[in-house]
Amino acid sequence: MHQYLRDKLYAVETENYGEQLLKENIKKIFAEFKVDEKISPGDRVLMKVNLLMGKDPSRAVCTHPAVVRAVAGEIKALGGRPVLADSPGGPFNQAALKLAYNRSGYTEDAGKGLYELNYNTGSFYGKLESGRRGKSFELCSFIRKADFIINLPKLKTHGLTLYTGAVKNLFGVVPGTVKAGYHFKMPKIRDFCQLLLDIAELVDPDLTIMDAVTGMEGSGPSSGTPRDFKLLLAASDILELDLLVSWLLRGDPSYRNDPLPEAILRRYSQSGESESYGRYGEGNFLKEEIPDWLTRKFREIKLPDIDRTANLLDKRMPDFLKRIVTRLVRPRPVFTSACIGCGICKKNCPPQVISMEQGQARVELEGCIRCFCCQELCPHMAVEIENPLLGRLFF
Numbered sequence: 001m002h003q004y005l006r007d008k009l010y011a012v013e014t015e016n017y018g019e020q021l022l023k024e025n026i027k028k029i030f031a032e033f034k035v036d037e038k039i040s041p042g043d044r045v046l047m048k049v050n051l052l053m054g055k056d057p058s059r060a061v062c063t064h065p066a067v068v069r070a071v072a073g074e075i076k077a078l079g080g081r082p083v084l085a086d087s088p089g090g091p092f093n094q095a096a097l098k099l100a101y102n103r104s105g106y107t108e109d110a111g112k113g114l115y116e117l118n119y120n121t122g123s124f125y126g127k128l129e130s131g132r133r134g135k136s137f138e139l140c141s142f143i144r145k146a147d148f149i150i151n152l153p154k155l156k157t158h159g160l161t162l163y164t165g166a167v168k169n170l171f172g173v174v175p176g177t178v179k180a181g182y183h184f185k186m187p188k189i190r191d192f193c194q195l196l197l198d199i200a201e202l203v204d205p206d207l208t209i210m211d212a213v214t215g216m217e218g219s220g221p222s223s224g225t226p227r228d229f230k231l232l233l234a235a236s237d238i239l240e241l242d243l244l245v246s247w248l249l250r251g252d253p254s255y256r257n258d259p260l261p262e263a264i265l266r267r268y269s270q271s272g273e274s275e276s277y278g279r280y281g282e283g284n285f286l287k288e289e290i291p292d293w294l295t296r297k298f299r300e301i302k303l304p305d306i307d308r309t310a311n312l313l314d315k316r317m318p319d320f321l322k323r324i325v326t327r328l329v330r331p332r333p334v335f336t337s338a339c340i341g342c343g344i345c346k347k348n349c350p351p352q353v354i355s356m357e358q359g360q361a362r363v364e365l366e367g368c369i370r371c372f373c374c375q376e377l378c379p380h381m382a383v384e385i386e387n388p389l390l391g392r393l394f395f
Contacts, residue, residue, distance in 0.1 A: 158376075333375060
């Protein structure tokens with residue numbers, strides 16, 4: 001069994017979701033990060049999963065229940081009290097949570113007493129004086145009640161940020177439809193990624209364990225294809241983990257141009273964290289630093305066509321010209337014949353530019369902010385992201 005350990009990062013080969021194998025590997029992760037020294041008997045330990053909207057585990061959309069089960073077992077062995085929580089897309093209420101938990105396979109284990117399910121739908125405002133895109137953010141109350149936070153993301157591709165991982169998973173601590181408000185306030189991808197980093201800094205999870213046993217490639221985070229990476233990845237520093245996975249997805253220095261790595265590297269540069277910036281920003285990942293067994297897991301991966309035009313348009317063009325060029329080069333959501341007119345995309349569209357016409361969804365592209373929430377939350381995989389010809393030619 002292969003393992004990779006460096007500084008604040010750990011990766012271990014995990015062939016499948018077998019109970020004994022997961023138990024052994026989660027135990028190794030807890031040992032590497034000395035979790036036994038940080039959890040005291042009676043501590044409320046939050047397991048922040050990727051719930052999204054609730055999907056069968058075979059779809060590779062949510063954190064697999066077998067991983068949650070193994071993590072909860074180690075928490076209980078230390079005397080902790082494991083609590084599973086997330087705020088999926090759409091309304092944040094007990095009925096929606098109950099449905100999502102059940103669909104994702106968490107209800108059965110909770111019923112056996114392996115862990116608790118959060119039904120607290122309250123919120124509060126967390127303060128972050130160092131915030132780049134705000135000083136106060138509305139967060140779910142379950143964060144405030146935790147003594148120790150374990151971030152449990154799922155490794156998936158993502159049409160907006162290329163991939164959803166450690167940082168992006170923490171956007172799920174923002175209550176339900178409040179997420180749409182943040183998208184609308186920050187339609188530029190550069191601003192949105194800085195917002196994600198603000199929220200991640202505010203939450204500051206104690207440990208992250210990424211479910212990459214089976215992840216997703218293609219049109220993620222909900223409409224892609226399951227892919228076996230056969231990995232568990234862990235870190236005490238979520239930025240380091242996301243940079244590692246971003247590099248693995250691209251396999252070359254071009255990862256630095258993707259939205260989230262660019263935002264992280266900008267922070268490293270501005271904050272004077274010379275060691276981290278030197279490794280990732282100027283020196284990149286040297287290929288010899290990453291073992292071949294790990295890079296092989298990501299070979300020939302199918303990546304989504306993310307909007308590489310956004311930064312160029314935001315930085316260099318006046319508004320009147322930007323509107324014209326946007327129509328010609330930027331990716332756009334397209335509703336396919338699989339649309340049944342359920343209206344979920346309309347309810348969750350941040351700028352409210354989706355309408356229902358004759359039982360089909362229609363989008364007004366002039367006001368579309370390219371957040372692709374419609375694709376992310378469509379339960380019927382009826383939304384595709386189309387890259388115009390000029391966009392494909394020049395970007």
